Amino acid sequence: MSSWISMDEACRQLGVRPQTIYAYVSRGKLEVMTDPADTRRSLYRAEDVAGLAKRKQAGRKHETLATNTLFGAEPSIPTALSTFVRERLYYRGQDAVTLAGSATLEDVAQLLWDAQQPVDFSCSARVANPGRVAAFKTLATLAATGHSTHGRMTRVLHVECQSLVGQLANAFGAQPGQQPLHLRFAQGWKQPAHVAELLRTAMVLLIDHELTSSAFAARITASTGASLPACLLGGLATLSGPLHGDASGRVKALFDEVERQGEEQVIAHHLSTGLPLPGFGHHLYPDGDPRAAALLAMFEPPEAIARFIEKATRLTGLQPNIDVALAAMVIHYGLPEDAAFAMFATARSIGLLAHSLEQLGVGQVIRPRGRYVGVVPGRVGEI
Known part of the structure; x- marks a missing residue:
């Protein structure tokens, strides 16, 4: 036994x-x-x-x-940006959920970047067709013409970081202007003040999550001396995968099924076929994602989705994670189809730039060794 x-x-x-x-x-x-x-x-x-x-x-x-x-068996890169203690996320020693209760994205950016001056994401650029395509095109153009980080003062890099996040937000649909970022997103998506507050909370909770694959990609890029937009592009390209920052898209597709077929049929299908329910469970939070709990406590998901979440949790023992909360937000408030990824990518860009800046202080190129498992050299074609 x-x-x-x-x-x-x-x-x-x-x-x-x-x-x-x-x-x-x-x-x-x-x-x-x-x-x-x-x-x-x-x-x-x-x-x-x-x-x-x-x-x-x-x-x-x-x-x-x-x-x-x-x-992933052990931590591999020292960082002072974020960590997990007793299944809670901390930004530079401060509880992320507590910070999300009142802090703006600008506040947390100043904290993670260790900036001496207040952060300002204001941007006047107007984007004709905002969305994912516009965001990646904007970053790709900036990366192609950007300057290396070498030989530049930290305060100058902070100014460039502010501009990058501001431009990215506008490309995703934020209203051009000088207001805090969450208010500009609410205006761009035509949402009232109480939804703006929810957007602020969600995005603060998404800013960083220790050494994720996207943070590692950004750090690798930064270690070569590439430009800040190149670092951010590398990180966001990695974030765009469905097993990372675009996981909420899979959850939203699941919720669309629930609204069409009903929660009983969808749950029965997944459980009978052994298919995992996207958005439920998180290996870092065995007892539940505190970010998801904080968000879901701020609004009532649509009735069918709320029933689905309750039944899925009861039958699997797995708690909803942040992707469930984001997908439920998008549906409940009628946000743009790709709003969850827009929020995730814009907020996480602050964390990716923080990782890039931190990596610059190491002054060494990240270059893992390959462990060759192929044909033994010199024996190709031998009998």
Whole structure:
């Protein structure tokens, strides 16, 4: 019969931090269950922990360590920007959900960029056909003509960062002007003040999420001395994948099915076929994504979607994550079809630029080694 241990005990036995435990769980190396005595806590299979500890003690070859570091078994790049503590997200030591209660995107940008002056995302440029295509075209043009970050003062780079975020927001549909970014988005999407407040909260919660694949891509680009728009373009190209920043698109498609067919039929189909429900569960938040909880507490999703979320959570044991909250917002308030990605990309551009700026202080090109597993050289064609 299996035995189960707490997070603290698992960390102690393995000599790792909680985020490494979450990574082991997400990769199927460690089984987790809810603590029957306290549903807010998780327990971990003792046998799995013992096996991992034994492999660690046996030692790992250099190439295995490099592979694990690259693919998420352990943190690999030092950063002071954001982290997770007891399933809570922190920006430079400040709770992100608490910050989202009142801070603007400009406030958090100043915090993450460590800027000496207030941040201003105002932009007067008008975009004829705002949306994803316009946003990537704008960044591609700026990247093609941008200047290297080398030999430039940090305060000058901060000014360029402000301009990049402002232009990106306008390309996604924000109203040109000098108001805070969330108000310009609300005006561009013809939304009232209370929705503007919801947009502010959502976007602050999306600004950064430690070393994601898009942050890593931006850091790699920055390490080569490329321009800031090139760093941002590299990061946002990575963010655009459906397994990353565009995951809310999959959730919205799921919600469209719910509105057409009803929640019972959609849930039955997914559970009977073993298909995972997009937007439910998050390996960093086994007990629920606090960002999603904060957003969903601010509005009532459409009735059918609310029933679906409740039933899906009850039947799978998985809590809705931030992508569910974003998709529900878009449908409930009639936002533009691609509004979730627009919010995500614009907000995360602040974090991607923060990672790019932080990487510049390292002064070394990120260049992982490949571990060759192909045909042995010199034996091609031999009999």
